[in-house]
Amino acid sequence: MDDSNCQWPTCKQNIFINYFTMEISSHIHDVLYFQSKKKEFKPQEFLNAIVNIIKTNCSGCEMIFTLFTTALNSYKSGRCLKPFPPSFLQNGVEDISNLRKLCETIPSLQEFKNRPEIYSYEILELFYWLFIEKAFPLLEEVPFETIPLNSDISKGFRPDYVFKIHHCMKNDLSFKKRAGKKGIISAFHGSHVDNFFSILKFGLQQHFSTEKETIFGKGIYLSSELSISAHFSPYGQTWKKCSIGSSHSIIAICDIINDVDKVKCKDSKHKGRSINENSTGEIPEKYFIVTDNEMVQLRYLMVYKKKKLGKSCFFSNIYWMSLVLYFLMLLFIGSRGISWIKMISFIFGDFVTT
Structure with missing residues (x-):
């Protein structure tokens, strides 16, 4: 070649x-x-x-x-x-x-x-x-460049690891059959890391949503904006012997069947689609509320490893810095020839009376 x-x-x-x-x-x-x-x-x-x-x-x-x-x-x-x-x-x-x-x-x-x-x-x-x-779905580590939506992910949100999810053939065929000619939307879903074992095995389930997550009605919440989903994916402690760290955040990339009745979102062609049952108002831009579990399927897990924050120069040398400051203070007192009382008054001003 x-x-x-x-x-x-x-x-x-x-x-x-x-x-x-x-x-x-x-x-x-x-x-x-x-x-x-x-x-x-x-x-x-x-x-x-x-x-x-x-x-x-x-x-x-x-x-x-x-x-x-x-x-x-x-x-x-x-x-x-x-x-x-x-x-x-x-x-x-x-x-x-x-x-x-x-x-x-x-x-x-x-x-x-x-x-x-x-x-x-x-x-x-x-x-x-x-x-x-119980292997299915299987996880396969893949390069970041191979996933959908990678062009929409800014450098600051780029994951450390990506795992492709392989479902059993029966589930894959069923999902494709349900999709038919409706089309597929790709979106992000964030959740606490301890939820992802059951999410992986059973898929996203709307009955797992808590009250604070149902401001726009009951359903599975997803977004086309990664930063929105990241808000629901805090770092959590994982397996301490894992080779890729012991504190992670996970965000899923999902396929959504573009069903007008079961996937609520802003839609210029279908005005009523932005109103969900029990919603406090219209569903905002970049949100998807899926009211039927079978309309969504996980495709990738994006895994973020918590970085260890390095200590600043000051905090790593705080003992020696304290000694230097103490020495400078003594030097100042000696050179000025003032008493301790005057020194305290000088530092604290009106808070100290002599």
Whole structure:
């Protein structure tokens, strides 16, 4: 191929896309194969299946586990940790305490895949449930340039990591069938990081909206403006052994079926579309309120890593700065030949009487 006829960034992007496409295709094939073979697995084959999945898509598996542990350790775990691992259900009661204890013993996935045989069957069973049995949707780390709306994202809002969401074929086909010729709108959705495990597994659900989020009526709130969604996505503590940090903010990019009746927004062609049931007023520009869960599907997760703020020169040397200031004060007193009382009066003025 003649390199002179090809722009380097475009070629590089295509190479990335081809590489990741091949990798995730292999991963999906492996997941489907292992799902069909679980009952036939011997212990070593069971272990090999889990290790193979993690090696094939380590970053995707790590992010799923990070979302899982974040939901598990949330004060809202009863609501956020859905679905719940069946092996930790005791007579229908969720054994949160023992599940947390087990997860505290789980190493980083890099460490696990190097010596998987030393870890308990409970850990293997949890990994199998997360990465194979309940794997869909799958996560695949992809370059930022491959996502829709990337041209609308300013440098200040550019994510540190992007994960493409792969739904099972049945769900994808159903969504495309519902969309028909109505068209698709891409928009952002922000939420607390501990909500994203259930969001990933069940999709966005309007009944999860809280009262403070329903000023424009009930529904799933999305926006074409990233800064609006970012307001609803504060940083939260995640898995402390995650290789990409332990405090994150997540914003989803979603596909919305452009249904006039079920997706409320400003629309010059349909004036009544900007009024939602129980809304306090017209829906503003750049907002979408989806009143039917089936009209929206997650496509990407944009992950932001919380940056550590560096200490200023003053605060990192505060002890020595204090000594210098104290020395200068003594020097000033000595040179002026004034008493302590006069010095205090000089500093505080009218607040001190001599």
